[in-house]
Amino acid sequence: MKIVPPTMREKKRYLAFELIAEEQVSRDELIREIFSASGGLLGDLGSSECNIWLLAFEDHKGVVSCNRDYVSRTRAALSTITSVKGKRVTFHILGVSGTVLGATKKYLEGVDVFNPEEQSHINE
């Protein structure tokens, strides 16, 4: 199929995030939780408008894409994620960018995921 011209493509935003979690979380488990959270908060209609999609997820860091006009709604939906398969997690969005490369370079490269257990020991 012929590729759609740029002006007709859906405009997207890429959200770089870190997942602050108790234990290791797998990609599939997270995807399921993201869709259940957005389905629960926004419903099928709202989710279809937002078009949330998990692109990459590795080492508790990743990129989610969504529709350009619904970034704030996506943010709200993602922040209602409280646990993945019974493991408590917090979804923290580090930044928003117009390209995957921008999101990765600016917000994810060389960033260590915050770990509350370790941090509190350092500061004590």
Place this chain on the structure above:
Amino acid sequence: MARPAFYDLNVCSVPEGNDTVEKIASLAKHFGFRGIAITNPFGSCEPERPAMFDDLEIFSGIELEVNKASRLHGLIGKYRKMVDVIVVHGGSESINRAAVENSNVDILSNFGSMKDNGINHILARSAHDNNVALSFDLGEIICQRGGRRVRALSNFRKDLKLIRKYDVPFVLTANARCCYDMRAPRELIALAGLFGMTREEAIKGISSIPESIIKNNRPSDRYVFEGVEIVTTPQDCLFNGGEEK
């Protein structure tokens, strides 16, 4: 635009919540908060002392949850001098009313219920007169699912209407009981957007209003001790060339 300072004035630590103050504070700092208030319910432990944790300010606070309004006033009088933030856990109509009519109360939280949104035009007006902030407990949107969340969202919508009409101060809080309940300021703004709050209003609710609550309760720089304060007279200003302030 300069980045405003963000505050969350309703966080619980051990023994009420699950995590220590250090753990919560390090996460709050990571999320970009300037300060948090630890508001454990009274009776469970002594109120947390105000402290500095790297750049993060920790304010002392207390959450008062009682079932009789008459008891509330005594407790407020007792804790007013000890803590920076007094939060009243509302619920019934009489408690909500007692809280908004007492100007020593800083924040009224959890005032809505499954049946109604807990405040009306009269309570909103007296909250404005007594400068009692109403809190939007976004934890309800984050943690609840289904019917309860629907109810919470529609309550918040009604509250917002009254708050706009009567110009009532309000705060946004994630109402965290453990460190995984906490959310970053931008996420709180996005959640507030769900029930129709504009970005500017939401920023006000997590920056300037909490800041003014703390400022009103902390003694000023000129405070010496109870009843004594340094007052600069106009003559002093003249002698020192107006340098001293």
